[in-house]
Amino acid sequence: MTTTLPPRSVPDERVYALNPEKKVTLYFLVTGLVFLMVGVAIGPLQALNYAGIDVYRSLPFLKSYYQGLSLHGVLNALVFTTYFISGLLLYLPCRELGVRPNLKMSWAGYWIMTVGVLMAAVAVLGNNATLLYTFYPPLQGSPLFYIGAALLVVGSLVIGAQVVTIWTVWKRRHPREVTPLVTFMSVATWLMWFVASLGLVVEVVFLLIPWSLGLTRGVDPLLARTLFWYTGHPIVYFWLLPAYVSWYGLLPRSAGGVIASQTMARLAFVLFLLLSTPVGLHHQFADPGIGMGWKVLQMLLTFLVVIPSLLTAFSVGASLELGARARGGGGWSGWIRHLPWRDPVFVAQALAMITFIPGGAGGIVNASVALDAAVHNTAWIPGHFHITVGTATTLTFFGVTFWLLPHLTRKPLASRRMALWASWLWFWGMALFAVGMHWEGLIGIPRRTYLATATGLGDMLARAHIPMALTGISGLVLTVAAVLYFTVTFRTLFGPRVTAAQETPIPFSDSLEDAEHRALPAGAATVSPAGARIHGAQLVLDRLWVFTALALLLVVIMYGPTLIGMLLNPHPVPGLRLW
Amino acid sequence: MLDHRTIERYELGWLVVSVVLVVMLFAGVLGSMISETVPGFFGARSSYVDPAHLTGTPFATPGLHRNADGTLDAYIVARAFAFQPSTLRVPAGQRVTLHLLSVDVIHGLMLEQGNVNVELIPGQVANLPRTFTRPGTYTTECNEYCGSGHQTMAFHLVVEPPTQPEATK
Ligand code: HEM
Ligand SMILES: [Cu+2]
Numbered sequence: 145m146t147t148t149l150p151p152r153s154v155p156d157e158r159v160y161a162l163n164p165e166k167k168v169t170l171y172f173l174v175t176g177l178v179f180l181m182v183g184v185a186i187g188p189l190q191a192l193n194y195a196g197i198d199v200y201r202s203l204p205f206l207k208s209y210y211q212g213l214s215l216h217g218v219l220n221a222l223v224f225t226t227y228f229i230s231g232l233l234l235y236l237p238c239r240e241l242g243v244r245p246n247l248k249m250s251w252a253g254y255w256i257m258t259v260g261v262l263m264a265a266v267a268v269l270g271n272n273a274t275l276l277y278t279f280y281p282p283l284q285g286s287p288l289f290y291i292g293a294a295l296l297v298v299g300s301l302v303i304g305a306q307v308v309t310i311w312t313v314w315k316r317r318h319p320r321e322v323t324p325l326v327t328f329m330s331v332a333t334w335l336m337w338f339v340a341s342l343g344l345v346v347e348v349v350f351l352l353i354p355w356s357l358g359l360t361r362g363v364d365p366l367l368a369r370t371l372f373w374y375t376g377h378p379i380v381y382f383w384l385l386p387a388y389v390s391w392y393g394l395l396p397r398s399a400g401g402v403i404a405s406q407t408m409a410r411l412a413f414v415l416f417l418l419l420s421t422p423v424g425l426h427h428q429f430a431d432p433g434i435g436m437g438w439k440v441l442q443m444l445l446t447f448l449v450v451i452p453s454l455l456t457a458f459s460v461g462a463s464l465e466l467g468a469r470a471r472g473g474g475g476w477s478g479w480i481r482h483l484p485w486r487d488p489v490f491v492a493q494a495l496a497m498i499t500f501i502p503g504g505a506g507g508i509v510n511a512s513v514a515l516d517a518a519v520h521n522t523a524w525i526p527g528h529f530h531i532t533v534g535t536a537t538t539l540t541f542f543g544v545t546f547w548l549l550p551h552l553t554r555k556p557l558a559s560r561r562m563a564l565w566a567s568w569l570w571f572w573g574m575a576l577f578a579v580g581m582h583w584e585g586l587i588g589i590p591r592r593t594y595l596a597t598a599t600g601l602g603d604m605l606a607r608a609h610i611p612m613a614l615t616g617i618s619g620l621v622l623t624v625a626a627v628l629y630f631t632v633t634f635r636t637l638f639g640p641r642v643t644a645a646q647e648t649p650i651p652f653s654d655s656l657e658d659a660e661h662r663a664l665p666a667g668a669a670t671v672s673p674a675g676a677r678i679h680g681a682q683l684v685l686d687r688l689w690v691f692t693a694l695a696l697l698l699v700v701i702m703y704g705p706t707l708i709g710m711l712l713n714p715h716p717v718p719g720l721r722l723w
Numbered sequence: 724m725l726d727h728r729t730i731e732r733y734e735l736g737w738l739v740v741s742v743v744l745v746v747m748l749f750a751g752v753l754g755s756m757i758s759e760t761v762p763g764f765f766g767a768r769s770s771y772v773d774p775a776h777l778t779g780t781p782f783a784t785p786g787l788h789r790n791a792d793g794t795l796d797a798y799i800v801a802r803a804f805a806f807q808p809s810t811l812r813v814p815a816g817q818r819v820t821l822h823l824l825s826v827d828v829i830h831g832l833m834l835e836q837g838n839v840n841v842e843l844i845p846g847q848v849a850n851l852p853r854t855f856t857r858p859g860t861y862t863t864e865c866n867e868y869c870g871s872g873h874q875t876m877a878f879h880l881v882v883e884p885p886t887q888p889e890a891t892k
């Protein structure tokens with residue numbers, strides 16, 4: 145199963161010798177980044193299309209705007225994120241607990257995922273799965289695509305199972321101890337993903353694969369959509385929570401501070417575990433055939449997910465303030481200048497967090513039944529998710545690579561300046577992008593549309609000149625940002641090695657509670673009453689299996705009647721290929 | 724220097740503020756739904772029509788139907804890559820119930836200014852009562868990806884001033 149490591153003695157000059165899990169982690173990260181590079185390369189073409197500049201007619205390798213958009217959405221939102229998260233949330237808990245994962249299983253996860261992605265890539269590149277990343281039936285793609293998508297998810301579940309196993313073994317050996325914070329957050333994220341991925345797995349394995357192979361005649365499109373969004377909403381938390389892990393557990397150290405409150409961090413993750421999944425109907429407010437009562441209930445639960453995010457904003461803000469004050473900052477806001485603004489690890493993540501403020505606010509708009517009607521399926525929506533997954537998550541991951549790639553490879557970051565420029569340009573590019581797209585959405589410009597040849601825009605077009613130009617310009621800014629980012633990343637990977645003594649450390653952060661506890665005079669009672677209370681609360685929060693069971697129960701209540709109704713009264717329709 | 728208990732007290736305060744915010748948000752949205760800012764949330768039933776057999780249903784003759792009691796129903800069929808009718812004329816100020824149906828893949832329609840925004844899922848009929856008040860021509864298009872011709876799937880809504888003779892069908 146898992147093995148506890150011997151205490152580290154002399155540093156070993158062979159990079160992976162002491163921690164062979166470094167290698168599998170590196171593979172996950174770099175493969176994810178390579179797919180992101182391909183996906184991102186198409187983004188600017190789409191942005192130009194918004195500005196009325198049509199490059200698709202002269203592209204030899206893309207048959208249509210929609211084939212490009214399928215690649216862009218699948219590679220960026222589904223493939224890159226899953227690889228990166230699998231690597232990161234495997235590595236951090238292993239190192240925090242000081243255990244080694246089962247390497248065979250970890251590599252199996254990597255290869256299952258990679259075979260899956262290559263299969264799906266063959267389908268999409270051959271224009272046989274131009275379905276966008278939501279692949280709603282009855283549009284029907286090649287079976288390769290659906291099987292590949294399933295393998296991608298299975299690969300991530302293999303890694304998740306690894307981490308949960310490691311944690312369970314650790315818990316058994318340390319029954320009265322509280323799980324260390326980063327491991328706690330990682331395990332909560334994986335357990336949430338187990339609950340959340342059920343919908344997609346059922347949809348793909350039981351409906352789409354048999355249907356695309358010709359074994360069944362039809363699929364009920366409403367049932368498929370409902371299963372898709374059952375996973376499709378919590379998947380956004382699967383993207384976001386790893387960023388939160390870094391903001392809570394690693395960034396304070398990078399900023400010279402400590403974690404302000406471990407208990408609140410744990411509470412936030414438990415709330416995410418409970419509330420992320422039973423809310424997917426808010427993507428189906430516009431669907432006929434689903435009862436209004438359930439939509440409204442799930443809207444309420446969606447709003448409740450705002451609470452842990454607001455807690456995160458508070459705690460992380462407090463940690464950074466503690467860091468800045470420790471570095472000599474003062475005043476109401478003067479401390480902000482004392483944050484490490486020359487360190488790309490910090491800057492990328494700080495900018496990602498700032499971007500998430502309007503991102504979260506826009507999410508509240510989307511989640512409100514009444515307001516959603518004004519923005520559903522308009523350019524507002526891509527505007528929203530480029531500042532959430534496209535920046536809050538992606539730019540945080542960029543910041544993480546600035547220390548993690550040097551840590552794993554023992555090769556120092558090739559250029560700090562270039563990393564800083566890439567981060568700032570990504571931030572400003574996405575800011576422009578978001579302003580343009582949200583604005584177009586309010587005018588009524590639809591999303592997922594080959595706008596350059598659209599015929600139904602009427603007088604909307606005349607009113608959207610300025611925002612559409614903004615989208616085009618932002619595409620150019622983001623191109624520069626992406627080129628700089630990938631340049632610094634690959635220069636690092638192909639750069640020279642340093643000795644083991646100079647290895648970049650993992651910035652696991654200390655917490656205020658622990659620091660105060662250690663500062664107690666030697667003779668003082670080892671645990672103060674307040675300390676005991678906190679310890680007790682953290683032990684309660686540590687019962688993640690109980691919360692997982694509660695999460696499943698909530699799912700059964702919130703989805704049961706709707707899904708049973710659909711299953712009892714199915715309306716299958718045949719597949720079509722319309723591209 | 725702040726100790727962790729002070730921070731936790733502030734944070735608990737913030738937690739209370741967050742909960743209050745969320746409750747207000749929910750109440751606000753419910754209020755706007757009950758006051759029918761967006762039509763059709765309550766009372767509009769969805770129904771199912773087999774997309775392979777439209778004969779015998781009103782969708783066999785898409786367009787505006789005036790019923791014996793003077794009420795208006797508009798039947799709209801979405802099919803790759805056109806709406807039938809592609810131009811719908813309705814009188815301003817009169818309640819019209821829109822019935823939208825897709826017969827092949829998923830399409831979508833947003834009527835600008837009308838707060839109508841629906842996914843058209845094959846067979847699932849969207850029934851939306853709506854009164855259009857401002858005369859004019861509104862052009863819009865399918866807003867759910869449906870294939871290579873998606874961007875050409877246009878729809879025109881003409882809201883006619885009440886004095887003009889009303890179009891039937
Ligand atoms: C250079 C940076 C990028 C640019 C210029 C860009 C541009 C765009 C544009 C203009 C669209 C709208 C297409 C449409 O609705 O017609 C789009 C869609 C999308 N983008 Fe990006 N993007 C970039 C990076 C990213 C990143 C980093 C992610 C995620 C990690 C991402 C995820 C998506 C997704 C999921 C869609 C929606 C696809 C769909 O609706 O099917 N993009 N992008
Ligand atoms: Cu959602």
Ligand SMILES: [Cu+2]
Pocket residue numbers: 829830831865866867868869870873874876
């Ligand atoms: Cu369409």
